[in-house]
Amino acid sequence: MELTSNAPAGPIEKSWETHKFGLKLVNPANKRKHKIIVVGSGLAGGAAAASLGELGYNVHCFCFQDSPRRAHSIAAQGGINAAKNYHNDGDSVYRLFYDTVKGGDFRSREANVYRLAQVSVNIIDQCVAQGVPFAREYGGLLDNRSFGGAQVSRTFYARGQTGQQLLLGAYQALERQIGLGAVKMYPRTEMLDVIVSDGKARGIVTRSLTDGKVDVHFGDAVVLATGGYGNVYYLSTNAKGCNATAIWRAYKRGALLANPCYTQIHPTCIPVAGDYQSKLTLMSESLRNDGRIWVPQQPGDKRNPASIPEGERDYYLERRYPSFGNLVPRDIASRAAKAECDAGHGVGPTGLGVYLDFSDAIKRLGKHKIAERYGNLFEMYDRITGENPYEVPMRIYPAIHYTMGGLWVDYNLMSTIPGLFVLGEANFSDHGANRLGASALMQGLADGYFIIPYTIGNYLANTKSETYSEDAPAAKDAVANVTAITQKLLNANGKRTVDSYHRELGKIVWEYCGMARNAAGLKKAIGMIDELREDFWKNVRVLGANEEFNQSLEKAGRVADFFELGELMCLDALNRNESCGGHFREEYQTPEGEALRDDANFSYVAAWGFQGQGRPPSLTKEPLAFNYVKPSQRSYK
Amino acid sequence: MSATANLPLDELRFWETSVGKKAVMAVTGVLLFGFVIAHLLGNLQIFESPEKINHYAETLRSVPVLLWGARITLLISVCLHIWASFALWRLQRAARPIPYVKKSNTHSTYASRTMMWSGPIVLAFVIYHLLHFTFGVVHPGGPFDKHNVYNNVVYGFQFWPVSLFYIVAMIMLCYHLYHGLWSMFQTLGFSHPVYTPWLQRLAKVAAILIAAGNISIPVAVLAGFIKPV
Amino acid sequence: MKLTLHVWRQKNAQDRGRMFRYEVPGVNEHMSFLEMLDVLNERLIEKGEDPIAFDHDCREGICGMCGMMINGKAHGGFKGTTVCQLHMRHFKDGDELYLEPWRAAAFPVIKDLAVNRSSFDRIIAAGGFISVPTGSAPDGNAIPVRKLDADLAMDAAACIGCGACVAACPNSAAALFVGAKISHLAHLPQGQPERDRRALAMIRQMNREGFANCSNIGECEAACPKEIKLEVIAQSNADYIKAAFTERPETAIGGAG
CATH class of the missing domain: 1.10.1060.10 (Alpha-helical ferredoxin)
Known part of the structure; x- marks a missing residue:
């Protein structure tokens, strides 16, 4: 199989414009006749469903939560990037493009990233017009901050709740279309399979989470915007419900899955407190602007942090990266924390934590100023840990936060199954091997508002609309598949709960395919996951029936897919014999312990294809060309 | 057809919505509050002299247009106030068909949660009060003389169960006014982080003063400060 | 610590529902309230009993999916705190807690503590x-x-x-x-x-x-x-x-x- 990105040739500045003009349009009178299925209602899905509804398509939108407003995009705190250059500090579309390609450690597709930077400016305009209450200056203009180590102020924010406000903007636009009858919404409905007929995506099979009813929904195109797969790790900053089932079942129907080993670890999360822990809470990266990260020099030093004298503290980021200090990118800060803890310097009851200390900043700026900047975060930390960060240093530890990998898509955001489009975190697209802060919101909204409305029209205009009945073999097959999985889970009738399996799987993947990986560990992990998965199908206990609100059953289906995806992540990590971005192979590092890329051999997208249960997946490579930003070694020293 | 055309707003007239009904309550509440103040000021003349209050009563009756105008306005206000509160009460009942096994209301005032109790008690009081002093049909304790308001009041309150009922009713009125008075501003759309707390304090003071003023009359009678002439 | 929970159990929208009593020993003060319920649910599943259904998603106080009455107070009644961010250190050994779903005609119960x-x-x-x-x-x-x-x-x-x-x-x-x-x-x-x-x-x-x-x-x-x-x-x-x-x-x- 040959992968063609469909990215236009010619100067990159013009490529999106040229491409858009080349796209076929759907006659306004015919739009209503095209039914589009959108799965997921976060920034990407919500924006897509609303925009497509506005255009006049017959849109059906699905989400597993009780309302489209709950999608996990809502939890993003920091902000959204846009190359507005409102601050006259030298920002430009080209610079945002450059930073994103470099930040992604040269593993993304240049044309996609350039387009992302271009439409970033439209996103801000759109959101302002929707009533998103972005922070303002006294003059009434939009405020910006610099974020995640960027050299320019291009991050727009709405207090610490940017994701929430952007999502509510998209949600309100979506609800408007629902009210107008342009979009039909199916909350508490989970997509469990894609219907592929004659090689094209023709619909989905869903299960109602309230009564278990399995339904077939046909459509002329299917859009997946179902988020990332960070919950493979069990403990992550994702919402409990975040899952990979939609993309995984699409993978099993023939869509290629790209770069699953690219996972992002966020350095500033609240450490794990105990076995019962169900999720990890992120503290905004902005804390690193004023907080200093340190550990005791003496391994195993259990003294109270206040009584450890200055001379016995190791401000290891400032020591190792004098020019960026505490503001090094996420992957570097995370690995450094892990290295300190592995060497026995970790703090807190579990030894898995480092201090993030604000005492210097409080001395310099005053408590009032710090409260003004981070008050909400300090309160949240106090609420969760019962410790007051104004008085004792915060304890932080890295946690899985975002997954750059996902279903492979071309420049039109279409997967290898024609008619199946993938948006937002669910696709592999724009972030390469590492995502920069405040870029996830940008990508989700770019895909949903400004890209899919153009590219899906081209597909629909070129494809004959067909009517199907539920008796179509592809539909019957998909329904049978869904029913079989459910029955298998319910009939296992074993001893262990779904959560206990998930927790164990998470520990394996975190240990061997987390912040640092090596070949031996990855091989071991594949074996362990295999074994655990077999045990799962024999020994899992899912009570109740399909025909009811059954949260254990929901979870069981998702965990079953996490097993398989976790294995593919390890396989991909094993295949990629280099270190890049969020993927750090211990065998491939510089003498100083930094990631060592191998551009000669691995400058490609690894797209995996399902070859049947129990058979190794196929690997297809999409070579990456860098015509504008020349690959270089990232350096933050 | 473009899907961006807006749907027409459907019809639910102003008073058919809960906010509309609350506005009706607030506006009628203002009128009733005004009446309570005026009524109190009139009544307090009893402390000056019997002639003064009897003359005041006579003056009111001498301008039937004003008197009846006021009475009709008040009657309409009371009816609307009751109608709205009853309609809202039914709405509230329907809005929570299954009650909580445990419910803790800690942040609201007692006055605010008991409007549906203080209201009917005050109403019962008003009815009795009319029968007692306006029509004189239920007037235990002494003879009723339409032209001697002073004596009617004194005889009326010398009968202690009546006085007690009046005092209890005035405490209810105090609660009712305390919440009603500041809440009226909120209902009609005025709220301010600086002024609203002051309004609440003002409402409390006004409610207490009104109740205290009203209660002072039966207390003065029972204590023997005011005697029949 | 050990807690006694009285939880509203209702199989579905048609069921009448009633309060059930559960003893929950071994509660750690660092757990969140929902983690305490997770632990109880794990134990229920191991005993073959239907776990308690409750809505939740982000568990960081922003998605708005979680929520229940704890002793008659929404989200437990702690300032600025959703139930997912409420930690068990606010409770003490031997506490009796009543857990009920949001009650409103406009929020019909789907199951147990989950409402529509x-x-x-x-x-x-x-x-x-x-x-x-x-x-x-x-x-x-x-x-x-x-x-x-x-x-x-x-x-x-x-x-x-x-x-x-x-x-x-x-x-x-x-x-x-x-x-x-x-x-x-x-x-x-x-x-x-x-x-x-x-x-x-x-x-x-x-x-x-x-x-x-x-x-x-x-x-x-x-x-x-x-x-x-x-x-x-x-x-x-x-x-x-x-x-x-x-x-x-x-x-x-x-x-x-």
Whole structure:
């Protein structure tokens, strides 16, 4: 199989414009006749469903939560990037493009990233017009901050709740279309399979989470915007419900899955407190602007942090990266924390934590100023840990936060199954091997508002609309598949709960395919996951029936897919014999312990294809060309 | 057809919505509050002299247009106030068909949660009060003389169960006014982080003063400060 | 620590439901409330009993999916805290806790502690938006917004739609939820063209959904995990009253051009 990105040739500045003009349009009178299925209602899905509804398509939108407003995009705190250059500090579309390609450690597709930077400016305009209450200056203009180590102020924010406000903007636009009858919404409905007929995506099979009813929904195109797969790790900053089932079942129907080993670890999360822990809470990266990260020099030093004298503290980021200090990118800060803890310097009851200390900043700026900047975060930390960060240093530890990998898509955001489009975190697209802060919101909204409305029209205009009945073999097959999985889970009738399996799987993947990986560990992990998965199908206990609100059953289906995806992540990590971005192979590092890329051999997208249960997946490579930003070694020293 | 055309707003007239009904309550509440103040000021003349209050009563009756105008306005206000509160009460009942096994209301005032109790008690009081002093049909304790308001009041309150009922009713009125008075501003759309707390304090003071003023009359009678002439 | 829970169990919307008693030993003070329920559920599953259904998702206090009454207080009644961020250190050994779902006709129970809050979505669909088709927006800085207005809009926009205001309100009113959206958009210049329509449409829809009236009691404000103020209700009342009295028939005449 040959992968063609469909990215236009010619100067990159013009490529999106040229491409858009080349796209076929759907006659306004015919739009209503095209039914589009959108799965997921976060920034990407919500924006897509609303925009497509506005255009006049017959849109059906699905989400597993009780309302489209709950999608996990809502939890993003920091902000959204846009190359507005409102601050006259030298920002430009080209610079945002450059930073994103470099930040992604040269593993993304240049044309996609350039387009992302271009439409970033439209996103801000759109959101302002929707009533998103972005922070303002006294003059009434939009405020910006610099974020995640960027050299320019291009991050727009709405207090610490940017994701929430952007999502509510998209949600309100979506609800408007629902009210107008342009979009039909199916909350508490989970997509469990894609219907592929004659090689094209023709619909989905869903299960109602309230009564278990399995339904077939046909459509002329299917859009997946179902988020990332960070919950493979069990403990992550994702919402409990975040899952990979939609993309995984699409993978099993023939869509290629790209770069699953690219996972992002966020350095500033609240450490794990105990076995019962169900999720990890992120503290905004902005804390690193004023907080200093340190550990005791003496391994195993259990003294109270206040009584450890200055001379016995190791401000290891400032020591190792004098020019960026505490503001090094996420992957570097995370690995450094892990290295300190592995060497026995970790703090807190579990030894898995480092201090993030604000005492210097409080001395310099005053408590009032710090409260003004981070008050909400300090309160949240106090609420969760019962410790007051104004008085004792915060304890932080890295946690899985975002997954750059996902279903492979071309420049039109279409997967290898024609008619199946993938948006937002669910696709592999724009972030390469590492995502920069405040870029996830940008990508989700770019895909949903400004890209899919153009590219899906081209597909629909070129494809004959067909009517199907539920008796179509592809539909019957998909329904049978869904029913079989459910029955298998319910009939296992074993001893262990779904959560206990998930927790164990998470520990394996975190240990061997987390912040640092090596070949031996990855091989071991594949074996362990295999074994655990077999045990799962024999020994899992899912009570109740399909025909009811059954949260254990929901979870069981998702965990079953996490097993398989976790294995593919390890396989991909094993295949990629280099270190890049969020993927750090211990065998491939510089003498100083930094990631060592191998551009000669691995400058490609690894797209995996399902070859049947129990058979190794196929690997297809999409070579990456860098015509504008020349690959270089990232350096933050 | 473009899907961006807006749907027409459907019809639910102003008073058919809960906010509309609350506005009706607030506006009628203002009128009733005004009446309570005026009524109190009139009544307090009893402390000056019997002639003064009897003359005041006579003056009111001498301008039937004003008197009846006021009475009709008040009657309409009371009816609307009751109608709205009853309609809202039914709405509230329907809005929570299954009650909580445990419910803790800690942040609201007692006055605010008991409007549906203080209201009917005050109403019962008003009815009795009319029968007692306006029509004189239920007037235990002494003879009723339409032209001697002073004596009617004194005889009326010398009968202690009546006085007690009046005092209890005035405490209810105090609660009712305390919440009603500041809440009226909120209902009609005025709220301010600086002024609203002051309004609440003002409402409390006004409610207490009104109740205290009203209660002072039966207390003065029972204590023997005011005697029949 | 050891807790005794009384939990509302109801198999589905048709079931009558009743309180069940559970003993939960071995509760760690660092657990979140939902983690405590996770532990109880794991034990129930191991015993072959149906686990307690409750809604939750982000577990960081922002998605608005979780929520239940704990001893008659929405989300447990701690300032600015959703139940997912409530930690067990606030409770002590031997405590008896009553867990009930949000109670309102407009929030029918789906199972146990999970309720259906689609009525909130329908209120937003009726008018809680600014009509701005994708791609038609002017530059973000074209219309300056007074900082104070942007801040007040943000205060109101912080609503997570969890429904605690309805649950805590003795009247089951949705005034705080509706007021928050009306106030958010009313504070912004972009929200002005539809301001009247929005207030009329949302409040009418609120009534159709069966939410009762606000009587300015203030329980909602105290229960709101995002600390939204009663002021937003005054704002929506003002907007509604003004809009209702100035409403006039639309003048647009249809037909092709």
